Amino acid sequence: MQVEDILNQPIGSKLFLLGNEALVRGFIEAGVTVATTYPGTPSSEIGNVLHHLAKKADIYFEFSVNEMVAFQIAAAAASTGVRAVTFMKHVGLNVAADALMSSAYVGTQGGFLIISADDPSMFSSQNEQDNRYYAQFAGLPLLEPNSPTEARDMVKYGLKLSEDLQLPVILRTTTRINHVRGIVVLEEVESKPKKGYFHKNPRQFVPIPSYAFHMHPLLLQKLASARSISETSPLNRLEKAPLNTDFGVIASGIAYNYVRDALNKWGLNADVLKLGFTYPLPLNLIEEFVSTHTNTIIVEELEPLVEKEVRALAQQKKLSSTVIGKYDNTFPRVYEYTPDIVEKILINLMNPGQIDNPLLQTPEFKLPNRPPVLCSGCSHRATFYSVKRALQEKGIKDAIFPSDIGCYTLGIQPPYHAADYVLCMGSSVGTAGGFFRATNQKIISFIGDSTFYHAGITPLLNAVHNKHQFLLIILDNFTTAMTGHQPHPGSNIDGMGEDAPMISMENVVKGIGVDWIKIVDPYDLQASTNVIKEALEHPGVSVVISRRACSLLEARNKRKTGSWKKVIINTDICSMCEICIQDFSCPAIFKTNDSIQIDSSMCDGCGVCINICPTGAMVWEE
Numbered sequence: 229m230q231v232e233d234i235l236n237q238p239i240g241s242k243l244f245l246l247g248n249e250a251l252v253r254g255f256i257e258a259g260v261t262v263a264t265t266y267p268g269t270p271s272s273e274i275g276n277v278l279h280h281l282a283k284k285a286d287i288y289f290e291f292s293v294n295e296m297v298a299f300q301i302a303a304a305a306a307s308t309g310v311r312a313v314t315f316m317k318h319v320g321l322n323v324a325a326d327a328l329m330s331s332a333y334v335g336t337q338g339g340f341l342i343i344s345a346d347d348p349s350m351f352s353s354q355n356e357q358d359n360r361y362y363a364q365f366a367g368l369p370l371l372e373p374n375s376p377t378e379a380r381d382m383v384k385y386g387l388k389l390s391e392d393l394q395l396p397v398i399l400r401t402t403t404r405i406n407h408v409r410g411i412v413v414l415e416e417v418e419s420k421p422k423k424g425y426f427h428k429n430p431r432q433f434v435p436i437p438s439y440a441f442h443m444h445p446l447l448l449q450k451l452a453s454a455r456s457i458s459e460t461s462p463l464n465r466l467e468k469a470p471l472n473t474d475f476g477v478i479a480s481g482i483a484y485n486y487v488r489d490a491l492n493k494w495g496l497n498a499d500v501l502k503l504g505f506t507y508p509l510p511l512n513l514i515e516e517f518v519s520t521h522t523n524t525i526i527v528e529e530l531e532p533l534v535e536k537e538v539r540a541l542a543q544q545k546k547l548s549s550t551v552i553g554k555y556d557n558t559f560p561r562v563y564e565y566t567p568d569i570v571e572k573i574l575i576n577l578m579n580p581g582q583i584d585n586p587l588l589q590t591p592e593f594k595l596p597n598r599p600p601v602l603c604s605g606c607s608h609r610a611t612f613y614s615v616k617r618a619l620q621e622k623g624i625k626d627a628i629f630p631s632d633i634g635c636y637t638l639g640i641q642p643p644y645h646a647a648d649y650v651l652c653m654g655s656s657v658g659t660a661g662g663f664f665r666a667t668n669q670k671i672i673s674f675i676g677d678s679t680f681y682h683a684g685i686t687p688l689l690n691a692v693h694n695k696h697q698f699l700l701i702i703l704d705n706f707t708t709a710m711t712g713h714q715p716h717p718g719s720n721i722d723g724m725g726e727d728a729p730m731i732s733m734e735n736v737v738k739g740i741g742v743d744w745i746k747i748v749d750p751y752d753l754q755a756s757t758n759v760i761k762e763a764l765e766h767p768g769v770s771v772v773i774s775r776r777a778c779s780l781l782e783a784r785n786k787r788k789t790g791s792w793k794k795v796i797i798n799t800d801i802c803s804m805c806e807i808c809i810q811d812f813s814c815p816a817i818f819k820t821n822d823s824i825q826i827d828s829s830m831c832d833g834c835g836v837c838i839n840i841c842p843t844g845a846m847v848w849e850e
Contacts (some may be wrong), residue, residue: 235281235705245412247405248273250376254383256285259420261310264290264298265649267711268317270406271345276712283724291714291723295320299327301642306340308424309422311387315343318359332366332442338397339387347403348529348564358530359400364506365445369454370398370507374480376410393450404482455508463504473497476521476576480506482566483527490571496578509537518549527555529565604816605779605832608636608703613645613812614756622638627670628663635710636703642812654683660698663689671698676710678716680850691769692741699763700771705778737771744770751837779832794831794849799823802845805842808837
């Protein structure tokens with residue numbers, strides 16, 4: 229399948245789409261005008277697909293500098309009456325939370341959909357927060373799909389719901405929904421206006437205290453309307469068991485699939501209330517369901533949000549059903565669910581005689597340990613090596629390394645151990661100031677180029693103004709590498725694939741007031757080491773921009789031009805000192821019983837190992 233098929237295939241075509249690709253198809257079918265994001269896994273592929281299709285689909289798409297800006301752009305667009313979407317990973321919604329909370333009061337004119345891609349089990353994130361809480365916190369309707377088809381459908385449903393209620397709507401996915409594939413049958417594309425008109429209405433759009441005073445009661449009225457809609461929404465449906473049963477299961481999101489599989493696979497008899505419109509919950513529908521079952525089992529990943537409401541409802545209405553979920557420790561409250569987890573719990577509850585069935589036993593075997601590593605040729609490795617050398621040469625043994633969110637967080641791994649403290653995007657700069665004021669240790673912070681534009685500028689401004697002292701190393705590889713090489717303000721293209729002005733990082737740093745700035749090529753180890761040593765002596769904020777293109781992008785260019793040179797080892801003069809392995813840790817270099825070898829299939833040809841080899845055994849292949 230070509231990515232263009234998502235746009236070009238005729239109505240009725242069946243495509244095998246990722247959940248993220250299905251969401252894009254939903255944008256197209258719903259007639260979305262504006263879509264914005266800051267890339268973050270598991271939502272990244274949504275932006276990657278739009279980057280290819282937006283212009284042809286007549287959608288304005290933007291890789292914004294961060295999630296707050298992305299949210300603001302989409303919200304303003306929707307206020308003119310057009311349909312707009314902003315999407316981001318779960319922690320990105322933290323960045324946009326200020327605007328999110330106000331948007332509930334301000335409302336919208338056109339459909340405004342907020343997609344939060346949560347990450348249970350933290351496959352690519354610093355936490356596994358459950359962003360369904362944001363729907364309750366802000367007072368916004370919440371939808372949860374269980375498949376690519378439902379993801380596409382909920383985009384259209386959510387935008388229509390947003391227009392009907394004049395409220396933004398949150399669509400919450402999880403990693404398994406974003407990255408699962410399923411058949412999606414293409415449907416008609418709605419004809420929607422691509423340009424709106426902003427009708428000035430300060431009482432709606434300007435929440436000064438006197439206006440906001442009246443907005444809160446209006447929001448509660450809208451939520452009451454949303455609850456009424458939820459009661460009859462096709463996204464919430466009852467699935468009756470073939471036989472009468474004392475067991476009822478309430479499930480949402482990917483957990484519903486696991487419930488359905490377990491019931492079918494093991495012949496378990498239970499009615500199922502499948503919830504897709506999960507805030508406000510359809511309390512009348514739930515009350516009727518709970519009241520007709522002796523046992524009500526709640527299956528939801530992460531926090532017990534639905535369970536808490538069901539328990540409160542059961543207590544308020546004096547329902548006799550036993551509610552089973554997380555509060556009684558039947559289901560885990562951490563990490564993503566799997567089919568095995570759900571089926572074992574359901575069998576234990578509904579047919580415990582089967583719990584010893586051999587088919588339920590998970591075989592014990594150990595997988596090879598494969599920790600994540602920086603790619604062969606990654607310029608960050610060379611930077612870390614130079615930092616390590618500089619500190620050794622200056623006799624500094626207790627430097628603190630605040631780090632940030634990006635590939636370079638892998639500096640935490642040996643032999644560099646170059647990540648001591650990480651909170652969030654941009655925290656490497658802000659926390660450096662805290663360490664400076666609280667210790668006498670040297671501080672070297674690491675931040676990537678995209679992260680710097682996203683969240684590093686403001687704390688650097690703060691550091692200069694408040695006379696902090698630390699070294700900030702900006703690892704500039706010309707791209708948002710970790711999430712798939714999306715452009716950022718320092719790139720020469722934008723989200724639409726058009727030429728864009730490149731914002732000079734060094735000019736931004738100078739404009740903030742930093743008076744000590746040096747740019748180095750990380751592959752030049754000696755020059756980098758010398759600059760870092762010099763920077764450590766500066767009585768203030770010093771900034772080193774370690775600049776070289778991402779090795780994966782370089783590899784593409786080498787393939788195109790046929791200019792790929794490899795490094796080999798002259799085993800006759802190799803002393804087996806293992807500096808290339810123990811100190812530099814390139815994944816292409818390995819040790820056999822009697823020699824050091826380079827895996828030519830992994831060698832990037834960066835040549836840095838030639839510079840670190842003390843015997844000159846590393847040489848270019850002829």
